[in-house]
Amino acid sequence: MxxxxxxxxxxxxxxxxxxxxxxxxxFDNAATSLKPSCVIEAMNDYYYNFNSNVHRGDYxxxxxxxxxxxxxREIVAKFINCSNNEVVFTSGTTQSLNLVAFxxxxxxxxxxxxxxxxxxxxASNILPWYEIANKLKLKIVFAxxxxxxxxxxxxxxxxxxxxxxxxxxAYVSNxxxxxxxxxxxxxxxHNHNIVVVVxxxxxxxxxxxxxxxxxxxxxxxSGHKLCGPTGIGVLYGKYDLLCKTSSxxxxxxxxxxxxxxxxxxxxxxxYKFEGGTPAIAEVIGLAQAIxxxxxxxxxxxxxxxxxxxxxxxxxxxxxxxxxIYNENNDSGIIAFxxxxxxxxxxxSYFNSQGIAVRSGHHCAKLLPNFLNVIGTVRASLYFYNTxxxxxRFVEVCKHGGDFLDAFFx
Amino acid sequence: MLSLNDPMIKRSIIxxxxxxxxxxxxxxxxxxxKVNMNSESCIDDIDIQILIENNxxxxxxxxxxxxxxxxxxxxILSELVIGCSVEEAYQIIKEYDNMIKEEPFNSDLLQExxxxxDVSKQANRIKCAMIGFNGLxxxxxxxxx
Ligand SMILES: Cc1ncc(COP(=O)(O)O)c(C=O)c1O
Numbered sequence: 001m002x003x004x005x006x007x008x009x010x011x012x013x014x015x016x017x018x019x020x021x022x023x024x025x026x027f028d029n030a031a032t033s034l035k036p037s038c039v040i041e042a043m044n045d046y047y048y049n050f051n052s053n054v055h056r057g058d059y060x061x062x063x064x065x066x067x068x069x070x071x072x073r074e075i076v077a078k079f080i081n082c083s084n085n086e087v088v089f090t091s092g093t094t095q096s097l098n099l100v101a102f103x104x105x106x107x108x109x110x111x112x113x114x115x116x117x118x119x120x121x122x123a124s125n126i127l128p129w130y131e132i133a134n135k136l137k138l139k140i141v142f143a144x145x146x147x148x149x150x151x152x153x154x155x156x157x158x159x160x161x162x163x164x165x166x167x168x169x170a171y172v173s174n175x176x177x178x179x180x181x182x183x184x185x186x187x188x189x190h191n192h193n194i195v196v197v198v199x200x201x202x203x204x205x206x207x208x209x210x211x212x213x214x215x216x217x218x219x220x221x222s223g224h225k226l227c228g229p230t231g232i233g234v235l236y237g238k239y240d241l242l243c244k245t246s247s248x249x250x251x252x253x254x255x256x257x258x259x260x261x262x263x264x265x266x267x268x269x270x271y272k273f274e275g276g277t278p279a280i281a282e283v284i285g286l287a288q289a290i291x292x293x294x295x296x297x298x299x300x301x302x303x304x305x306x307x308x309x310x311x312x313x314x315x316x317x318x319x320x321x322x323x324i325y326n327e328n329n330d331s332g333i334i335a336f337x338x339x340x341x342x343x344x345x346x347x348s349y350f351n352s353q354g355i356a357v358r359s360g361h362h363c364a365k366l367l368p369n370f371l372n373v374i375g376t377v378r379a380s381l382y383f384y385n386t387x388x389x390x391x392r393f394v395e396v397c398k399h400g401g402d403f404l405d406a407f408f409x
Numbered sequence: 410m411l412s413l414n415d416p417m418i419k420r421s422i423i424x425x426x427x428x429x430x431x432x433x434x435x436x437x438x439x440x441x442x443k444v445n446m447n448s449e450s451c452i453d454d455i456d457i458q459i460l461i462e463n464n465x466x467x468x469x470x471x472x473x474x475x476x477x478x479x480x481x482x483x484x485i486l487s488e489l490v491i492g493c494s495v496e497e498a499y500q501i502i503k504e505y506d507n508m509i510k511e512e513p514f515n516s517d518l519l520q521e522x523x524x525x526x527d528v529s530k531q532a533n534r535i536k537c538a539m540i541g542f543n544g545l546x547x548x549x550x551x552x553x554x
Contacts, residue, residue, distance in 0.1 A: 344451050344476040348531040360452045374474050375452050404423060404477070407527050407534075408416035 002296060002304050007384050010036040014384060022354025025389045030174050030202060030333055030380035031358055032224045035289070039227060042288040043281040054280055055253050069280055072287035073270070079290050080219070081210040082236055088270040089283055092233035093201040094124040096220030097168070099235055099273065100197050101128035103245040104218070109165050111137045116159055116167045118143045118151050119366040122174055125199045126366070129168060139163070145370055148328055149176035153184055160188070166195050171203035171219075175364045175378065176326045177309075177333030179203075186215040195241065201225055205293075205382070206331060207302040211236050223282065228289030232282035235273075242269035249275035301383045305332040308381050308390065315394045322397055325371055332381030335371075338400035343375040345403045350377070352406035353396045419524040426481035426521075431488050435472045442551065446544040448536040453479040457544040461552065466490050466498055471541065478525070478534045483541030485521045495549055502542050509538060 008014045013034040017024040026034060046068070052061040054069045077084045090096045105115070115129050119142055133140050141159050146152040151169060167189050172179050186196045198219040203209055205226035211219050218241065223232040237245065247254060247266065254275035258264035266272040293301065312334055313327045325335040338346045347359030359377045361368060368374055379393065399405075435443075441458040455473035459466055469487040486505075490498045500518060507514040508526055516523050528538040 342476045344453075344534075344537070345478070348476075348478075348534050351531060351533070404420045406531050407478075408420060 002300055002383060004384065004386055007296070008386075010038070011384055012037060012040070019354040019356065020352050023392075025355045025392055027379040027381060027385065027389070027393065028356045028358050029205075029382035029385075030225070030362075030378060032230070033205060033227050033382055034384065035227055035229070035285075036292055038292055039229065039285045039288045043229060043285040046281045046284050053277055065280060068287070069278070069283050072283045075287045075290050076234055079294070080204070080234075080236055081212050083239065085268070085270055086236055086239050086242065088235040088237065088242070088273045089278055090220075090233045090235050090273075091231055091279070092222040092224070093122075093199060093220045094233075096218075096233055096235035097124050097197070097199060098128045099245070099248060100168075100218045100220070100237075101132045102248055103273070104195075104237075104241065105129075105132050105166060106135065107246055108244055109136055109138060112139065112163055113165045114139045114141050114161070114163045116141050116143050116156065116164060116169075118145060118169065119370050120145060120149055120151075120173045120176060120178070120364060121168075121170055121366070122199065122201070123363040123365065125168055125170060125197075129166075142366075143167075143169075149173060149178035149326065149370065151180050151185070153181060153188070156185065157188055160192050160194065162192075164192060164194050166197060168197040168199070170199040170201070171209070172200075172206070172331055172333075173364070174202045174333070175362045175367050175376065176329070176335055177202070177331035177380075178326065178329050179331065182214045182216060186217075190215070202331070202333075206305060208298040217241055223286040223289060226289055227292055229279075229282040229285040231279050232286050234286075237269070239269065242273075245269070245273075247272045247275065249273060251275035253277070296383065304383055305381055306330040308332060308385060308387065309334065311387055312379070312381070312390045312394070315390065316397065319394070319398055321400055325373075325376060332385075334379045334381075335376045336379070337373065337376055338397065338403070341400055341403050343373075343377050345406075346377045346400060348406045349400060349403035350393075350396060355393055355396055422485075422521055422524050423477060423481045426484040427477045430471075430480055430484040432468075432470050432484065432491070433472055435470050436468075441468070441470070442548045444544050444547050444551075446540050446547075448479075448540055451476055451479065451533070451537050453537055453540055455479065455483060455540055455544065457483070457541065457548065459545065459548050461495065464495050466493050466495070469545070471544075475540070476534070476537050478528060479537035479540045482522070482525055482538045483544075485524075486541040486545065489520060489522060490545065495552070498545065498549060502546050505542055506539070509535060 011034050050061050050064045052065045054066045073084045073087045076087045143151045144155040189196045195217045198216040200221045204221040219236040224230040256265040321339045323337045343359040350357045357379045360375045443458045447454045453475040458470040460468040504514045504518045525538045
């Protein structure tokens, strides 16, 4: 059981903040999470007390920075169950997925190969592949979704042929909160030597993710969605695949040696991907965030969010002016519209009532084809949200028809 | 001039233009200039066409998806500028821009468009309220070559 009152005290953003003169209800956690003080303080501690660069100083401060930085790799590795040298620090999910596309796919795929995506994917798991497809003259294939918005396994199987080289797929969709059966997909894919890339941006913050158990080949996530800082993320890759991936970031810190005849010897993964001075404070903040989540317990987080989600759905279903698009899944994402109110008008209306939600297509611009709506409102919950906040949200939903109030207060 | 103080009237004007947008629907006529506008803060995606003859805006058409604010403001704009000279249209755009920025403006020139005076209360909708005006500005500027 989570001690929500204690948890909420640990977040400065949950300390009596207001928005448009109402108490703030933060339901945009799928965009970015709030940060507990311990994360902010760990970053400050670096700047206040041991500011120095990593991987290069001969003095004590640098050694401490280096040790703290590298220990994060171990914390991440334990968190997702892989080896330390399979953890690459990036700026976030977007950079991680771009690294797989431009570092791995561009060098290992060839003309007429096929990549399988689906319409629920975030732009960051579509556009890099479009670019690679243009460069290499590859084919992009979209796997059909079932009624819950999950990739339909038997349809996916039918799309696979000897040209299929990569399946890139979200673990949990950022719009529908639907969860894909990654374990089954990797099993099928590996029978055909297909590499499976998992966008876990919406999964790692909310449940235990074990890359060995999933047996995925690459997995990407962002620090800022799991109580960590912005500007830091992770790419996990199986070590042999990381060896086949080229670096997009050449410079200091990632080479072993080079000479004037254009010879260069790069370090081994993961260091060869981390050219330049890294986001040191952010890496340190990420370690704190993961420790923080571990202390609460990922399983408890998952089950509490599930409870919140079902509480919210049941309340919303009592209203007849709300259309819900994903009532049948357990993640803390609620995709809905207020009937006869354009999603973005609803977004402004919620803002005017102090409630932070997201409206529009949430970077998944192909999904409206599936939902048959132009856009949705998304309320996304995290473990520090409460049933009381949901009650307020539902109360505001009731009066959604008065959305122009937002402009005439 | 329209009363700036009666929210009910302002609301009904906005809703009327949202539900029955004027000059909506594009025409297939090569004499029209066309621009596509979309904003980063909204999923608005609106095409605008204008027909200019002898320095006069003879027609203004628009179509696409937009929130209430973008649809209603573009509809109101269309009625405001049809029949105006290019210079008058520039002036209307400027006055409107001043209004949105909460600076002094000439409300007589803006007529019904004054209903958007308070749009800045919702920061994310400012671009929506500007989308038609910015589109028209782009088209007029393109005439200068
Ligand atoms: C499913 C999914 N993939 C990728 C991203 C991109 O993450 P970031 O912006 O942190 O790179 C997001 C975040 O919006 C997401 O929800």
